[in-house]
Amino acid sequence: MDSTKDPSNALVLEFKEDPALTEMMRLRVSSLQKSGQKRQEGERLLLPHEAVYRLDFPNQELNFSRWYFSLSGYGRITITGICQLWTPDLTHLMTRQLLEPIGTFWRNAGDPEDSPLKWLEADMQEFGERIAELAKVRKVMYFLFAFKEGAEATNLSCSVEFTVDK
Numbered sequence: 001m002d003s004t005k006d007p008s009n010a011l012v013l014e015f016k017e018d019p020a021l022t023e024m025m026r027l028r029v030s031s032l033q034k035s036g037q038k039r040q041e042g043e044r045l046l047l048p049h050e051a052v053y054r055l056d057f058p059n060q061e062l063n064f065s066r067w068y069f070s071l072s073g074y075g076r077i078t079i080t081g082i083c084q085l086w087t088p089d090l091t092h093l094m095t096r097q098l099l100e101p102i103g104t105f106w107r108n109a110g111d112p113e114d115s116p117l118k119w120l121e122a123d124m125q126e127f128g129e130r131i132a133e134l135a136k137v138r139k140v141m142y143f144l145f146a147f148k149e150g151a152e153a154t155n156l157s158c159s160v161e162f163t164v165d166k
Contacts, residue, residue, distance in 0.1 A: 075151025
């Protein structure tokens with residue numbers, strides 16, 4: 001996923017967990033469970049192994065370059081982008097607002113801990129390009145990170161590199 005571009009206009013943005021938004025979405029699930037209500041048709045509830053992350057874009061003229069991710073131990077991480085139409089303070093998350101493709105990377109339980117992570121390269125490339133495209137109209141973008149098969153948020157570092165159009 002390397003791109004040979006001028007490093008002087010490279011911008012690396014780190015995905016940051018949004019604990020307040022994650023908690024708000026967990027409270028929605030808990031509220032529905034307590035009241036015995038069902039989710040709205042098409043509503044996407046946060047699962048226990050998921051958290052909301054965000055990317056803040058200081059610049060809107062970006063081209064995707066590459067991903068940086070590291071995972072201590074093993075497990076599978078999936079990253080699902082949320083389209084720019086979601087306003088978390090006003091509306092519930094709907095399945096139609098989830099973007100495809102999703103980003104997936106992993107290390108199997110039997111693999112040595114220092115073995116490289118595996119990923120679906122074409123999907124990750126398209127996903128990165130999609131993020132750069134959406135950055136043109138947003139200053140922030142939200143993502144659902146799912147931690148599966150033993151992966152934990154504390155063992156993850158994930159960022160994306162863009163080149164800035166001058």
